[in-house]
Amino acid sequence: MMQLYIANKNYSSWSMRPWLVLKAFNIPFEEVMISFPKERNTGTFKQEILAVNPNGKVPALVNSDLLVWDSLAICEYLAEQYAEKNLWPLDSKLRARARCISTEMHSGFPNIRNLCGMNLRANLVEKGAELWQEFKDLQADVARIEQIFSERPYRDGFLCGEFSIADAFYAPVVTRLKTYALPVSEITQIYMQNVLNHFAVKEWIEDALAEDTWVNYLEPYQIQK
Ligand SMILES: N[C@@H](CCC(=O)N[C@@H](CS)C(=O)NCC(=O)O)C(=O)O
Structure with missing residues (x-):
């Protein structure tokens, strides 16, 4: 295996x-x-x-x-x-789009990635509001992410129809939008819920919440209790 x-x-x-x-x-x-x-x-x-x-x-x-x-x-x-x-969409146009947005995530969005590290156990709402005010580049990353989310074919679906590799690539960013409560549109919030309700995402998050390892260098905004 x-x-x-x-x-x-x-x-x-x-x-x-x-x-x-x-x-x-x-x-x-x-x-x-x-x-x-x-x-x-x-x-x-x-x-x-x-x-x-x-x-x-x-x-x-x-x-x-x-x-x-x-x-x-x-x-x-x-x-x-x-x-x-x-794993990629069957439709060739949607497949091309899924590959474009996945590679865009793979090599891009440095501001949200660096400023808002994934931290599923944390609630960083206040820090998120500060970062949002301070960093225009963070706002620009989120604007582009929201544009990608808003172009999905069905409001109640995933980025390219059914759940695909593209959604797996954007799932960590969905958790960051939530953890840091970054201000996003209703259409983005619907996509976030679609992702957060997916059984695989739920299982990952449940496992994360059960962990207790504290990694200091990945906790720039909190001190260990
Ligand atoms: N481009 C790589 C990035 C992998 C990466 O940066 N992994 C991080 C963990 S999230 C890592 O292993 N960091 C440990 C280290 O650099 O020592 C990929 O997509 O797999």
């Missing part, structure tokens, strides 16, 4: 993407969680992941003697291996 190496579900937005795809499409896999250390450059995280993945990062998918070590490459590999499951 394939193994997916991930880090803490509370914090690891890159791990979340392929994990959601595997769960959402009912693909059997074994999850291997390697915890981030409490302080940067301590603990055994690096040593453990380097033993599997010379890139030293999660997520990493191992299938027998094959290693796939990037979230988008993992999803592409799964889409090829399970072609009948339509």
Whole structure:
């Protein structure tokens, strides 16, 4: 069986993407969680992941003697291996759009990613309001994300119709919009609910809430209680 190496579900937005795809499409896999250390450059995280993945990062998918070590490459590999499951939309125009928006997320949106790190256990509403006032670039990232969300084919559906890899790529950003309560339109809030109500997203979040590991360098806005 394939193994997916991930880090803490509370914090690891890159791990979340392929994990959601595997769960959402009912693909059997074994999850291997390697915890981030409490302080940067301590603990055994690096040593453990380097033993599997010379890139030293999660997520990493191992299938027998094959290693796939990037979230988008993992999803592409799964889409090829399970072609009948339509991990990308079946319709070629929607598929092209799904790939465009996924790659836009993969290589873009640095402001929301850097300023509003994923932290599912946290409530950072006040910090979100401060960041929103202070950083116009954060507002610009959210405006573009909202434009993408508003262009989905059905108001009550996902980004390109049925749940696809594209939704898995935007799920971490949906949680950030919620955690930091960034001001978004009603049409965005409907999409956020669609994502947050998806069974795979719910399962990831439940697991994250059950974690108790505190990673100091991923907690710029809170002190440990
Ligand atoms: N582009 C990579 C990014 C992977 C990445 O940055 N992973 C983070 C975790 S969310 C990581 O492993 N960080 C640990 C480190 O850099 O030491 C992907 O999409 O998989």
